[in-house]
Every structure is written in structure tokens, then in C-alpha cells.
Amino acid sequence: MKVFYFTATGNCLEVAKRFGGELYSIPKVLKSNQFHFEDEKIGLVFPCYGFAAPNIVREFIEKITLKCPYIFVIMTYGNKLAGGVNWFVRFAKENNIHIQYADGLLMVDNYLPIFNIDKQKMKKKNIEENLSRLLNDVNQVKQFIRSETFSDSMWTKAIQYFYRINPNFNTDKDFSIGDDCNHCGTCVKVCPRDNMKLDEFKPIYGGNCEFCLACINLCPQKAIRLKKESNPNARFMNENVTLKEIIAANN
Numbered sequence: 001m002k003v004f005y006f007t008a009t010g011n012c013l014e015v016a017k018r019f020g021g022e023l024y025s026i027p028k029v030l031k032s033n034q035f036h037f038e039d040e041k042i043g044l045v046f047p048c049y050g051f052a053a054p055n056i057v058r059e060f061i062e063k064i065t066l067k068c069p070y071i072f073v074i075m076t077y078g079n080k081l082a083g084g085v086n087w088f089v090r091f092a093k094e095n096n097i098h099i100q101y102a103d104g105l106l107m108v109d110n111y112l113p114i115f116n117i118d119k120q121k122m123k124k125k126n127i128e129e130n131l132s133r134l135l136n137d138v139n140q141v142k143q144f145i146r147s148e149t150f151s152d153s154m155w156t157k158a159i160q161y162f163y164r165i166n167p168n169f170n171t172d173k174d175f176s177i178g179d180d181c182n183h184c185g186t187c188v189k190v191c192p193r194d195n196m197k198l199d200e201f202k203p204i205y206g207g208n209c210e211f212c213l214a215c216i217n218l219c220p221q222k223a224i225r226l227k228k229e230s231n232p233n234a235r236f237m238n239e240n241v242t243l244k245e246i247i248a249a250n251n
Helices: 011-019 026-030 054-062 083-096 116-124 125-139 150-165 186-190 241-251
Strands: 002-005 021-026 036-038 042-047 065-067 071-077 100-108 176-179 197-198 202-207 224-226
Touching: 002 011, 002 026, 002 065, 002 241, 011 042, 011 071, 011 125, 011 176, 011 241, 021 241, 026 241, 065 083, 083 100, 083 150, 100 125, 186 197, 186 241
Parallel strands: 002 021, 002 042, 036 065, 042 071, 071 100
Antiparallel strands: 176 224, 197 202
């Protein structure tokens, strides 16, 4: 089994590790020359962005070919999934990837513009119980696509339309770097887009941001901040992965 994943602060990496098999980082695959994969079972694990898939995952789907009788998708989310799973199943089909199993997994939300990480950590989300169900379903090669309501579909369409007409929404122009930056380079190492570099004084953004917020959440000094966030002192990294693992996944 092969499992492809995209992670910023560790949630999807934890899930991918739990499924086992050969793990492939989506950012790393995109930087390689290998885009054809075959196996008896293939998994895709990534977060929900804007009630759909992150841009980096879309690029991955548009480039790869998968030869496999059973492809499963796990989309992590922190608040509302809307029609994200079904949107992705249709998007994958348009790119000749046919999904047999697709569901979501509620986890801690790291979207700092809206959510307070401290409050997120305190919420009961039954992560282990729900993840165990997903693992069991895939182990039994269950066929299942998460259902969506009309309202779910409309939420996804509305947010995706908003992003299309507002291309400057959620960009690295929303970030600032304080004087407490100690030039450690962690932000550069965790960026899946290679969008950052160190100059003589502070890191510099390159304008090709995934808005995954890895740089902000994982900065040891908490020196990187958003113009608007609910709690500037609260940051998140999944407790079951290490910073070294996230760096290895994205750099």
C-alpha cells in the first residue's frame, strides 16, 4: 500500500502514519520526476482548505497517474467539511482517478485567522475513535463515499467562487515577522512551496504561498504573525509527530 499525504502542522502526517504502508509526501512527489504509481491499495490524506482541496493537492492530482483497484481518501478538517469530500471525488474523476472510499476526519483546526488553538485543543473531537473506524473501513476494503447535502454543496461552491474572484485573499502578504526572529530557518524548512528564504536579517516570502500556516505555527520564537488572528500566542503542532518529520515531509 502507498499513502500520499500533505501536512503543515502534522495532522495528516499522523493519519498517514497510522495507515502504514509506503509514505509519500505530496510536495516531494511534485518536486520529483516520478508521477506514475501502482499498487493494490493507494491512499490520499490531506486537509480541507476552503471546503475543497489545497492547491498543492490539486496540482498533484493533475500530474499523477494511479493504477490501483482501490483508492481511498481521508480529508482532515477542524470545523466544517461542507461538500469538500464530494468536490474532490469529482475533481479526481475529471483527472482519471477513481475513488472507492472517501471520508473526513475531524481534528484540531490550525486556521489561525478564525480559530483559537487553545480552545480547539479543549474540544472533544473523538479523533481516535473516528480514526479507528476509518482504518477498519480501509482494512476491509469498504466502498464508501461520504454523502453531501445541497447546503454542503452550496457552501463549497460559494467559498471556491469567493477565492476565484479574490486572488489576493489568504496570501503571504498577510504575514509579518517581528524583531524576536532569531534567524533559525525553521520557517524556510517547513514550507511545502519553497516560498521562503533567509536574507541577512529576516526570512523573506516569495509570493507563492499555500497559506498552510506551517511557518507561523511552527516558528519556535512565535515571531511570525498574521495581521488578524484570534490568539497571537496560541500555536499548533500535532503532538504525535516531530518537527523533524514535518521538515522531512516538506523540504
